[in-house]
Amino acid sequence: MRLVLLGPPGAGKGTQASKLSQLLTIPQLSTGDMLRAAVSEGTAIGQQAAEIMQRGELVPDQLVVGLIAERIGRSDAARGFILDGFPRTVAQAESLDEVLENQELDWVLELKVDEQYLLNRILGRAMQARESGAVVRADDNEGALSVRLTAYTDQTKPLTDYYAARGLLKTIDASQTVDRVTAALVGAIG
Template sequence: MRLVLLGPPGAGKGTQAYKLSQILAIPQLSTGDMLRAAVAEGTEIGRHAADIMQRGELVPDELVVELIAERIAQSDAARGFILDGFPRTVAQAERLDHVLNGHEIDGVLELKVDEQHLLDRILGRAMQARESGEAVRADDNEEALSVRLTAYANQTKPLTDYYAAKGLLRTVDASQPVDRVTAALVEAIE
């Protein structure tokens, strides 16, 4: 099963993708995690992406598509995968269709959450990281969230129309408790 998880920053895509990957026994492919790892490892893609990510802006399509193409070609993704954070634009979705080489996305799950709830989550995540002595993500602040939400509205939100037109879009209220959201997502893909 090949799934795409859509939603604004802080909607719980990472949490839900992880839970679904455990339930469905397919890998979670988080472009955010993959990009942060590339930055930490100092790869060419990571060096290029670091400044862009620090500002809360979107990494260029070419870099993200290259990461995804390499990852979905690995053997553990042969049965399927959950894309978390990709595609972010209609152009990326079209490139994904090409990278899939004739295979199709089986479903697109959109997590909906209002902006105040998102801000509360992002700031709470940053506070938890500080309290536990972990590094706070550079984009876990109100200013970066504002930039990311604007980018989401302008660039990513049109994906809902793109996938709805293909009959693949299912929307879930992600302001519910985590386990209820997971149950709603499982129900949406069955």
């Protein structure tokens, strides 16, 4: 099963991708994790990405798509995969289509959450981190969330339209408990 998980920052994409990965026994592919691994492993793409990241710039689509292509070509992804955090734009989705060649995505699962709920979740996560002595994520604040949500909305609305037009988009209410969201996702793909 080949899945894409979409959702705004704080919607629970990573949590749900991890749970689905275990349930479906297919790998969760987070572009951030893959970039860090490629850099650490010193792959050709990792070396190029490291230079860009050290300058504080965003890694261009071409490199990210190359990384995705390399990763989904591994044997553990032969039965499928869950893309977490990619694609973020229609251009990336079109590049993914090219990488997949004759394969098709099975579903694109959008985690939909009200902005106030996201803010409460993000601020709660920051408070828990502070109380436990853990490091608070730099972007776990109202200002950063607002910027991230605007970027997400601007980039993702056309992306959801792109996948809806192809009959691949399923939208899930992600303001429920983690287990209920997981159950809804499994029901949507089942």
